[in-house]
């Protein structure tokens with residue numbers, strides 16, 4: 001079992017600039033954000049959103065979940081997503097692996113910091129709690 005971030009509709013729409021173009025339940029990563037969002041988070045959306053590994057689209061709500069995948073499988077999901085998104089240079093396999101490792105590290109850091117069931121939002125490099133797990137009073 002691995003703790004990961006998946007797309008959720010919970011609380012999505014509660015905040016004015018919420019977007020949800022992902023498939024509920026798909027694996028998410030915390031992608032790089034553009035320069036416009038660095039100045040004005042939410043300018044294009046990438047600075048306040050998580051990106052879906054399958055859909056390559058954005059959502060502003062993620063939930064911490066425990067899934068029946070191995071670490072190798074999660075890494076492979078990230079790898080295929082980055083490859084499909086055209087992030088890899090075929091001549092630089094080490095660089096590609098480094099990107100996978102960094103993306104996985106960001107996910108893991110957040111997914112182990114918050115409890116399973118926590119709904120999360122993002123503002124640039126900060127991921128914050130939007131809703132506590134139902135199990136917590």
Ligand SMILES: [Zn+2]
Nearest residue numbers: 034037044046
């Ligand atoms: Zn942006």
